[in-house]
Amino acid sequence: MSVVVFVEVKNKVSKAAMEAVYYGSQLGSVTVVTYGDTSEEILKELGNYGAENILVCRSLNESNDQALTNLIVAAVEKTNAEFVVLAQDQTGKGVGPRISAKLNAGHISGAIDLPETSNGFVVKTNVYSGKAIAHVALHSAKKVISILPNSLAPQLNQKDANLEEFSPDLGTFGIKVKELKSQGDGVPLPEAELVVSAGRGLKGPENWGIVEDLADVLGATTACSRPVADIGWRPHHEHVGQTGVAIRPNLYIAAGISGAIQHLAGVNGSKVIVVINTDPEAPFFKAADYGIVGDAFEVLPRLTEAVKKFSASQN
Amino acid sequence: MKLLVCISKVPDTTSKINFVDNNTKFDENGVQYIVNPYDEWYALVRALELVEAQGGSVTTITVGTASDDPTIRKALAIGANDAVRIDADPSDPHFVAKQIAEYAKNENYDIILTGKETINYNGSQIGGMIAEMLNTPFVSLATKLDVNNNVATLERDVKGGVEVVEVVTPFVLSAAKGMAEQRIPNMRGIMAARTKPLNVISPVEQEPLSSVVKFELPDAKSGCKYIEPENMDELVELLHNEAKVI
Ligand SMILES: Cc1cc2nc3c(=O)[nH]c(=O)nc-3n(C[C@H](O)[C@H](O)[C@H](O)COP(=O)(O)OP(=O)(O)OC[C@H]3O[C@@H](n4cnc5c(N)ncnc54)[C@H](O)[C@@H]3O)c2cc1C
Ligand SMILES: Nc1ncnc2c1ncn2[C@@H]1O[C@H](COP(=O)(O)O)[C@@H](O)[C@H]1O
Numbered sequence: 001m002s003v004v005v006f007v008e009v010k011n012k013v014s015k016a017a018m019e020a021v022y023y024g025s026q027l028g029s030v031t032v033v034t035y036g037d038t039s040e041e042i043l044k045e046l047g048n049y050g051a052e053n054i055l056v057c058r059s060l061n062e063s064n065d066q067a068l069t070n071l072i073v074a075a076v077e078k079t080n081a082e083f084v085v086l087a088q089d090q091t092g093k094g095v096g097p098r099i100s101a102k103l104n105a106g107h108i109s110g111a112i113d114l115p116e117t118s119n120g121f122v123v124k125t126n127v128y129s130g131k132a133i134a135h136v137a138l139h140s141a142k143k144v145i146s147i148l149p150n151s152l153a154p155q156l157n158q159k160d161a162n163l164e165e166f167s168p169d170l171g172t173f174g175i176k177v178k179e180l181k182s183q184g185d186g187v188p189l190p191e192a193e194l195v196v197s198a199g200r201g202l203k204g205p206e207n208w209g210i211v212e213d214l215a216d217v218l219g220a221t222t223a224c225s226r227p228v229a230d231i232g233w234r235p236h237h238e239h240v241g242q243t244g245v246a247i248r249p250n251l252y253i254a255a256g257i258s259g260a261i262q263h264l265a266g267v268n269g270s271k272v273i274v275v276i277n278t279d280p281e282a283p284f285f286k287a288a289d290y291g292i293v294g295d296a297f298e299v300l301p302r303l304t305e306a307v308k309k310f311s312a313s314q315n
Numbered sequence: 316m317k318l319l320v321c322i323s324k325v326p327d328t329t330s331k332i333n334f335v336d337n338n339t340k341f342d343e344n345g346v347q348y349i350v351n352p353y354d355e356w357y358a359l360v361r362a363l364e365l366v367e368a369q370g371g372s373v374t375t376i377t378v379g380t381a382s383d384d385p386t387i388r389k390a391l392a393i394g395a396n397d398a399v400r401i402d403a404d405p406s407d408p409h410f411v412a413k414q415i416a417e418y419a420k421n422e423n424y425d426i427i428l429t430g431k432e433t434i435n436y437n438g439s440q441i442g443g444m445i446a447e448m449l450n451t452p453f454v455s456l457a458t459k460l461d462v463n464n465n466v467a468t469l470e471r472d473v474k475g476g477v478e479v480v481e482v483v484t485p486f487v488l489s490a491a492k493g494m495a496e497q498r499i500p501n502m503r504g505i506m507a508a509r510t511k512p513l514n515v516i517s518p519v520e521q522e523p524l525s526s527v528v529k530f531e532l533p534d535a536k537s538g539c540k541y542i543e544p545e546n547m548d549e550l551v552e553l554l555h556n557e558a559k560v561i
Contacts, residue, residue, distance in 0.1 A: 008474070063473065065443070065453050088439075090473050093489075094455035097443030101412065106524035109408075109438040122528055129434050131332040135528040174452025174486060178468075179479040188475060194561070218561065236458075236493060237472065242328055242434055243352060243492055251560040262328050265434075268533070272558045274550070275539070285539050290553060294544025306547035310555065 001028030002079045006072050006086040006095070007046065008063065009038045015154070015191055016087035018049050019147055022154035024085040025050025026114050030159075033075040033166065035060040035068070040163055047161030049154055053079075055166035062177055065094040067170040072099050074168035076142070088146035089190060096146040106138035110148040112269075129242045129265035149190045150248045183237060187221050194220035195249045195270075197240060198228070199263075201256020201277065201296055205233035210300040211255065217307045223247070225257045241266035253303075255296040259284025276300070316371030316462065318362040319419055320395065321429040321441060323377060323405070324386040325351045328434065334530045341435075341530070350386045353430025353490055355393065360495035361460055362428055363394045369462070371425075372396045378405040378414045384513065391508035392500035398513045407523035408436075412444030417519045419449065425484040426467065431456055431491040439489065446487035454482060458493035 005024035007017035024030040032046050035057040043054050055078075057071055072095065076084060084099055086092045088110045100107035108123045112133070116122045120137045126148065127134045189195065196215040202208065208222075215222045222238060229239035240247055242262040248269030255276040257263060264287055267273070275288040276299045285291045292299055326332075326346045333342035349355075362373045375390045375398045377383050387398045401414045419427055427449075429442035439455075446453030458477070459470035465484045470477050472491060500508075542550045554561045 065446075065455070069447065090456060093439045094443060094453060097408070097412075097440040098447040098453060100440075100524075101409070101444040101447035104409075104524070107408065107440060108525075109440050120528075125437075127436055127530070128326075128332045129328075129437060130533070132334070133531045133533060134436075135531070136525050137528050138525050139522075140524045174482055175454060176481040177478055178481055180473070180476055181479070182476040237477075239492070246437070251554065251558070265328070272554070272560050273536075274554075287536060288539040289536060289558065290550060291539040291541045292544050292550070293541065299544050299547065302544070303547040303550065306551045307561070309548070310551045310561075 001083070002081040003028040003030050003083040003085060004072060004075045004079060004081040005030050005032050005051070006068070006084065007032055007034050008091060009034055009042060009046075010036070011038070011042070013042065013045050016089055016149050017046065018154040019149070019152050020085050020087050021046050021049040021051050022157060023111075023114065023145070023147055023152060024083065025157050027083050027085070031055060031075060031079045031081065032161075033072055035071065037061070043163060044161050047159045048156055050157035050159055051161045052159050054161050054163045056163065057166050057168075059167055060170060063091045064173050064175055065098055067173055068095045069098040069102060070171045071168060073102055075166065076103065082142055084142075084144045086146055088148050092146045096144060100144040103142045103144065104140065105142035105144045106140040107144045107146070108136055108138065109146050111145050112148050112151040114152070126269065130246060130268045131265060148248065150193065189221055189223055189238070189240065189245050189247055192221035192247065193250045194218050195223050195247060195251070196220045196253045197223035197225070197257065198255045198296070199225035199257030200227050207297070208234070210297065210304070214253070214300050214304045214307070217304050217311065220251075225263055254284060255300055257284060258282050259287060316366055316369055317422070317424050318366060318371065318373045319422070319424040319427045320354065320359045320362050320373060320375045320390070321377070321415060321427065322354045322359065322375045322387065322390050323351045323433050324348045324379065324383050325433055325435045328352070332532070338529045338531060339527070348386055350389055351430050351433050353432065355390065356497040357490035357492065357494040358428035358430055359390055359393060359395065360498050361490065364495060365460070365462055374399060376415055376418060377401070378403055378411045378518070380404060387513055388508045389500065391511045391513070392504040393498050394504060397511055400513060400515045401518050402515050403518040407525050408438055408440040408444060409524045410521045412441050412448060413521040414518050415441070416445045416448035418516070419445070423485070425465070426462070427487045429487065429489045431489045442487050442489040449485070449487070452482050452486040454480060454486060454488040456491045457488045458491050460488065460494055
C-alpha cells in the first residue's frame, strides 16, 4: 500500500510532521512530499519516523492552497498512492479538503487515532467541539486523513529515506501573499505540549508577567480565555475555546478561568488539566485533574519557583 | 457585488451532548438550534457590511431539511436578501460541498463565504471542497476582508502568524473570529424576514464518501485531586511522577 504524507519542514522537524509520517508508516510505504529550501540533512530525519522516499519541490516557497493541492496530487499519481496523510493545522485546513475533492476521496478531518480496519476503514475524530468522538467510515478507494495535532505519540520507525527533487506543474496561484506578520518563534498553540492559560481572574494585562514566568520555566506556550482576548489584554491568537483555537496539550494549566462550557470545548482534549481558582465552586474544577483553590497572584509565582527547583534537581 | 454565504444549523453552544439509537444519532431532545456562530457572526455580517457599503446582494445557502428553516429565517432577519435551501440531509461533507458548488456554478458569485468550521462537526471541510470543485482560490481562516472592485485584500491565520493576501474574485473563503462583530436582529428585520424568498431546490446526485458509524462520549475525568495552595512542590511532584507530563 502506497501512502503520500504531506509535511511542512522549516529549520526543524515539527511534532506535527513526525505524527503525520508515523501515521502514514502504519498504513503502508511512505513517500513524503514537501517543498521549500530546507536542507537535505533535516529532511532526511523524516526517515526516523518511517519515510522511505522524500519528494521535495524546491521551486515552491509559500504555502499556496492551489499549488500544494497540485503538488500533492502529482505525488499521489506518481506513487499510485491510496492514502494521503497530513496535519490538520492551518495549512492542512486549506489543502486537505481540496485534495479530497480533487481525488474524489473521503476525508477524515481531524483524526485522533489510527484507523480501525476490522470492518471497513473507520477513524475516530473529535466532534461537538471535543464533547464527543465520532467513528467515521470512509467508503472511497482513495482516502485523505488529516491528523489533529498532538493526537499520537510518534514512535521511531527507522528507514533510510531516499531524497528526490520533484517539480510537477503547480498551476496558477490565485492568492498573492503581500506580507507575513509573524507571531514570533514560540511553539504555536495547536502543537504545544504544555500550555499555561489565564482568564479574567488576572484582573488586567499588566499582571500577565506571572503567567509568562511560569510558561518560561516550563517551556510552555501561553493561552487565554475569550473575554481576555476580546478586551485586548492578550492577542487574539491566544484565545482558546469553542470560537478560538482548540488544543490538546499534555498539560493545560488554567488560572483565573471559570471553566464555561465554551471554554472547555476547546481544551477538554488536554491530557492533564490543572485549575487555579479562588472560587471552590468554579465549574472548571469538574473538568480538572488537579485543583488548587487559591489566589493566582500567590499560587502562580509559587508554582514557578517549584518548577525551577524541580528542573535544577533534574540536572 | 454578489455574495453567497453558506449557513448551517448547530446545537446551541451550551447544549448537553448525548446520543440515542445505540449511539448512532445525536439526541435532539431539549436542544435549541442556532446558526453556526462562524457563519452568522463573521461570514454573514461581513458580507452584509460590504454590500451595504458598496451595493449588491447577499444570498444564504443551506443544505438541509425543513427543520433548518428557522435558522435560515434568522439569517434573513439579520439582513440577507434571500435564501436557498437544498432539500437534503447534510450527512457527508462531499455531498454538501457538491450541492453548493453545483448551485453556485452558473450564478457568478464574487465571493462564497463559509464559516471556519461548524461547531458540531468541526470539519473545516466544506469551503475548501467548494473551491476545488469550482476551481477557485480558497482563503482559509480569514480574519479580515476588504474588497475593491474585483480585488479582495484579506488577513488570515497561517502557521506562525497572520498573512495579508490579495485575491482576484471569484474565490471562496472560510471566516474566523475578527472579520466582523455579531449583530442582533431587530424587530423590523424579523418581520421582513418572514416574506423574504427562501427557495427550496432538489439536490443533485452525489455518492457519500463517508458516514458516521457511531458516536462515543469521552471518558469522564476520574475526579479532581485538590492540592493546598502552599504546596506547589507537591503539585510538581504529582505532575512529574503521577501524571508524567513534565
Ligand atoms: C457562543 C459563545 C462562544 C464562546 N466561545 C468562547 C471561547 O472560545 N473561549 C472562551 O474562553 N470563552 C468563550 N465564550 C465565553 C464563555 O462563555 C465565558 O464567558 C468565558 O470563558 C469566561 O472567561 P473567564 O473564565 O476568563 O472569565 P470569568 O467567567 O469572569 O471567570 C473569572 C474566574 O476567575 C476567578 N478568579 C478571580 N480572581 C481570581 C484570583 N485572584 N485568582 C484565581 N482565580 C480568580 C473567578 O473565581 C472566576 O472563576 C463563549 C461564549 C459564547 C456565548
Ligand atoms: N449543511 C450545510 N449547508 C450549508 N453550509 C454548510 C453546511 N455545513 C457546513 N456548511 C458551511 O461550511 C462551513 C464549514 O463546515 P464544516 O466543514 O462542517 O466544519 C460552515 O461554517 C458553513 O459555512
